[in-house]
Amino acid sequence: MNRLEDQAKLIYKFFEENENALLLVLDACNWKVLSSLRDDWAVKVVRSRGSSTCEWLQRTFTKPLKDVTYVSSNPYTYLLKGIRKNFKHVIDLSLLGWNETLNTVHPRTVNLFVKEKLVAGEKKLIVHYMQPHAPFLADTWLNVYTHDFRRDMRELKIYDLARKNPEIRKKFIRAYTKTLAILLKYIDRLIKIVKELEREVKIVVSSDHSEILRGVYNPYNKFRKKIWLWIPWILGIYKFVGHERNSKLKELYEVPWVVL
Numbered sequence: 493m494n495r496l497e498d499q500a501k502l503i504y505k506f507f508e509e510n511e512n513a514l515l516l517v518l519d520a521c522n523w524k525v526l527s528s529l530r531d532d533w534a535v536k537v538v539r540s541r542g543s544s545t546c547e548w549l550q551r552t553f554t555k556p557l558k559d560v561t562y563v564s565s566n567p568y569t570y571l572l573k574g575i576r577k578n579f580k581h582v583i584d585l586s587l588l589g590w591n592e593t594l595n596t597v598h599p600r601t602v603n604l605f606v607k608e609k610l611v612a613g614e615k616k617l618i619v620h621y622m623q624p625h626a627p628f629l630a631d632t633w634l635n636v637y638t639h640d641f642r643r644d645m646r647e648l649k650i651y652d653l654a655r656k657n658p659e660i661r662k663k664f665i666r667a668y669t670k671t672l673a674i675l676l677k678y679i680d681r682l683i684k685i686v687k688e689l690e691r692e693v694k695i696v697v698s699s700d701h702s703e704i705l706r707g708v709y710n711p712y713n714k715f716r717k718k719i720w721l722w723i724p725w726i727l728g729i730y731k732f733v734g735h736e737r738n739s740k741l742k743e744l745y746e747v748p749w750v751v752l
Contacts, residue, residue: 496539499698499747500552507560507616510694514686515618516679519545519566520625520735521672521699523748529673530750533697538749540701543739546572548700553578557616563605564620565589565597566700567641580616583609586642595627595638599678607685610693619682623675624703626650630670634663651734656724658707661733665705683752697750702743707731 507513518526527535542548545568553575562569562579567586569575576582589601599621606619623629626648627638637649654664679697686693708731724730735744 496537496746497749499538499540499749500554502538502749503552503698504555504557506694506696507557511615512691512693513560513616514693514695516682516695516697517618517620518624518672518675518679518697518699518748519620519622520701520703521748522624522668522703522705523699523746525624525669525672525705526748526750529669529676533750533752536749536751537746538698540699540745540747543701543735543741543744544737545569545700547737549575560616560618561609561614562618562620563602563609564618565602565622566620566625569620579618586622590640590642592640594629595635595640596622596629598629599623599675603678603682603685606682610686610689610691620700621675621678624668624672626668626671628667628671629674630667632663632667634660634667647734654733655707655730658731661707661731664733668703668705695752697748697752699747701735702746703735704732704741704743707733708741708743 503515506515523535523537540548541551545566549572556578558580560579561581561583563583563585565585569582570584570587583605585597585602585605589597589605591598602619602621606617609617627635634650637653650664654661683695
């Protein structure tokens with residue numbers, strides 16, 4: 493992982509070198525799944541500074557990007573007041589465009605806000621989609637185990653279910669992959685919108701952190717006082733899926749960097 497380029501440095505360089513720049517952040521995007529869905533993209537792997545959104549925001553945007561507007565559908569954004577000073581504007585779509593049925597912000601809504609900003613003459617934007625992070629856009633019963641992040645910051649129960657049940661884990665991976673495929677259609681639509689505006693805009697697709705999908709043993713970050721709580725993990729009955737804060741799993745820091 494040490495040999496990978498630092499994503500944070502690439503982000504600052506990207507905005508420094510381009511007068512019109514659009515960074516598209518796909519939340520919890522596994523670069524291998526992205527590559528499998530878009531073989532027409534040259535997916536480069538770089539190193540994120542966080543294994544969760546909060547870490548990524550705090551550790552990546554440590555210096556001003558005063559000419560950059562950050563449009564985010566991730567509810568954690570509005571909680572981190574300290575990062576706002578480093579941007580021209582921060583637009584919290586979790587407050588403005590939340591879909592009560594899906595318990596997320598639909599990428600269609602994100603595109604509408606971004607188009608409005610581009611038409612208004614905005615030159616540099618970070619656009620943070622909530623997908624492929626759960627709740628999923630794919631039609632799946634797993635979404636029953638989601639909740640409103642804006643009011644409840646607990647981890648989604650579907651992660652716990654997927655870690656403990658191999659069949660649910662398979663369904664989780666399928667729903668994740670379908671959701672990313674749906675999101676990519678909206679990414680293509682946004683790219684089309686940019687072209688229709690007849691502006692030379694440089695576009696990069698990346699992610700805040702990755703998502704573990706293959707079910708691995710995890711040197712679990714949460715301290716467990718009772719040894720019997722470790723046994724299912726040690727024996728391989730439970731497998732880690734998803735992501736967590738301050739993780740020791742290097743895969744969570746490996747994110748895509750696609751220059752379009």
